[in-house]
Amino acid sequence: MLSEKMEKALNDQINEELYSAYLYLSMSAWFQAQNLKGFAKWMAIQFTEEQKHAQKFYDYIYDRLGAVKLQAIKEPPSSWSSPLAAYEDSFKHEQHITDRINMLYDMAGSDKDRATQEFLNWFVKEQVEEEASVDEYVQLLKIVGGNAQGLYLINKQAGARGGD
Numbered sequence: 001m002l003s004e005k006m007e008k009a010l011n012d013q014i015n016e017e018l019y020s021a022y023l024y025l026s027m028s029a030w031f032q033a034q035n036l037k038g039f040a041k042w043m044a045i046q047f048t049e050e051q052k053h054a055q056k057f058y059d060y061i062y063d064r065l066g067a068v069k070l071q072a073i074k075e076p077p078s079s080w081s082s083p084l085a086a087y088e089d090s091f092k093h094e095q096h097i098t099d100r101i102n103m104l105y106d107m108a109g110s111d112k113d114r115a116t117q118e119f120l121n122w123f124v125k126e127q128v129e130e131e132a133s134v135d136e137y138v139q140l141l142k143i144v145g146g147n148a149q150g151l152y153l154i155n156k157q158a159g160a161r162g163g164d
Contacts, residue, residue, distance in 0.1 A: 003111050007066040009104055010116075014057045015071045016100055021050035023076040023093060027086050030079055036151075038159025039083055042137075045161055046090075053123070060119050083151065084141040091134045098127040 002010070028043035061068050080086040101123045108116035137158065144150025 002061070002064045002066045002116070003113070006104075006107060006111055006113060006116060007061065007064075009107055010057055010061050010066070011069045011071070013100060013104060014054050014061075014068065015073065016097060017050050017054035017057060018073050019076065020093065020097060021047050021054065022073050024050060024090070026076040026078050027080070027090065030086065031083070034083075036083060036155050038155035038157065039086075042158040042161050043086075043090075053126075056122075060116075064115065082141075083155075084138065087134060087137045087141055091131065091138050094127065094130045094134050098131060101127055 024043045024046035028040045028047060031037070031040035031043060058068050077089070080089065101120060105117055105120045105124060108114075108120060137154065140154050140157075141151075144154060
């Protein structure tokens with residue numbers, strides 16, 4: 001059974017994951033409007049992944065006999081100055097989520113809630129992958145700067161990403 005404090009923190013994390021999904025959907029829409037369909041696809045796949053993360057927390061709370069309490073999702077930004085700016089925002093957001101997962105892990109340790117720590121291990125590893133994946137595009141976009149050919153190639157690479 002979850003402590004009240006852990007149950008609330010996990011419910012808060014559902015909101016964080018749904019905001020992440022909302023943010024990536026907004027980024028996908030912005031890229032679509034810029035006719036950068038490869039980046040739009042990449043962000044749409046991120047949107048789907050974040051929904052799955054929220055569902056994992058939802059299911060886990062019920063598996064531990066807790067109650068899910070959904071909260072309002074704040075409005076994400078809807079435009080960026082460049083593809084690089086969007087990916088930099090994405091990277092900062094993933095770092096925020098990593099901090100949240102680490103906080104949850106530490107809280108579970110303080111509660112001696114080993115089941116929740118075990119559950120969170122998947123997210124700890126996932127965040128390493130998430131940050132590395134986004135940072136790859138940040139670095140590539142920095143390399144090409146405003147070069148149209150470079151942007152074309154990176155957009156094409158992003159569009160080749162397969163979904164889960």
